[in-house]
Amino acid sequence: MSRINIEIFTVDAFTKSPFSGNPAGVCILEDSEIKSIDQRFPSEEEKDNFYKLIAREMNLSETCFLWRVGSSFDRYKLRWFTPTVEVSLCGHATLACSNILFGRLESVDKLFFETKSGELTVEKDNGILKMNFPQGDPQLVHQNGSSLFETSTLVELLKNINITCENETINDIVSEILLCRKTRKLLIIVKDFHLVLCAEPNEQALLSMDFKNDDLNANIRGISVSMSVNEMSEENKKTFTKMTTSDVNEIDYVTRYFSPWNGIKEDPVNGSSQTSMALYYSSKLNKKKLICFQASKRTGILFVEPIEGGRVSIGGNATTIMQGKMSV
Known part of the structure; x- marks a missing residue:
């Protein structure tokens, strides 16, 4: 043949x-x-x-x-x-x-x-190059102690992506968590840039996790860890400045993305998660056009914008x- x-x-x-x-x-x-x-x-x-x-x-x-x-x-x-x-x-x-x-x-x-x-x-x-993608539908599943997660399950999840809270409560390190059921992505919003940088998935532990909730078990196939730049401490910004040649004050938020469920330990720069993050950060920052920095070892820049018709523009x-x- x-x-x-x-x-x-x-x-x-x-x-x-x-x-x-x-x-x-x-x-x-x-x-x-x-x-x-x-x-x-x-x-x-x-x-x-x-x-x-x-x-x-x-x-x-x-x-x-x-x-x-x-x-x-x-x-x-x-x-x-x-x-x-x-x-x-x-x-x-x-x-x-x-x-x-x-x-x-x-x-x-x-x-x-x-x-x-x-x-x-x-x-x-x-x-x-600007891609026109369908919007996600991110919904809050954890905020200020109100959570779809059992506390022990959330602690286990954070441990499995190397975000620990040994001497702090979950609310000390996590601002909010959202779930997009359309794209099956979990968005974890943290309070310190070092938590974004130190995130490291334990693939086998994540794949074997029981979230003790049918909704969560069915709809988590990727996890982003992110935060807005305007909430960074001065120490955080100094660390961030060393990672990029861009002006950090022009960047709106930073993220990393993991998907062992799809055979991807870490996606160096992920576009599809922006279909949800663009909506979240546009609302949070009261800003339409946003710049995202992906803080993987390879790094990358995305230009994102919620647009009419239930769509998101993702450029790069x-x-x-x-x-x-x-x-x-």
Whole structure:
């Protein structure tokens, strides 16, 4: 059986510089390759397993697969896979593939993607690629002692992401916790920047956790830890300044994101969680246009804004660092 040669890229998203931001694999499939895949893998399950194998070989948080719809050069089918599962929404891989397509299609200013989360669009705007994603629906599940969590369960959760409260109460270190059931993400808002930096998921402990609540058990598949910059102490800001070349006073909030349920210990820069965080911080800071700094080791910058129609604009830069063929 002859091999299929697939064009494949690695793109660093939410950054202008190589070796930072969030790297995504991008596979652009031509009609002939789609036909070969259909012949070799006749069932949808076989095709899905094939895409998972490629994602596992790339060994990045997500690898996306896209192909043209009809004869149009601005409309594509788009799917995203981690090394273990398919996901219904991924920001950085969408930004990554858009960066490649815009580089090839100089006359195209807007791209349309048909995905499991509906139609998504990406536009060029003064050098920034802006994705139009559906809003999340974050709801408070913990605030000032009122909580959907049992106290012991919440203590266990914080311990499993290395946010401890041995000499402090939960309310001393956690401001609020929200749950977005649409995207199955838990947003933990903390009171000290060092808690954002020291967060470290115990993957096996998180995967085996019983949240002792059916709602929580069903809807936690990712965790963000974040705080607003204007609530940082001067010591926090000095630490933050050392991490970025940007003016920290221009950044609105900082975050990190973990998803062992999807095979991702830490996502270096996560776009899909912004569908909820943009709403939360826009309301909290009374500000529409926001800048988020992802405080992973690779770091990244996101420009986010709740927009009309129940949508969120998530913008950033991207840079292609590798291009080749995968023979499979």
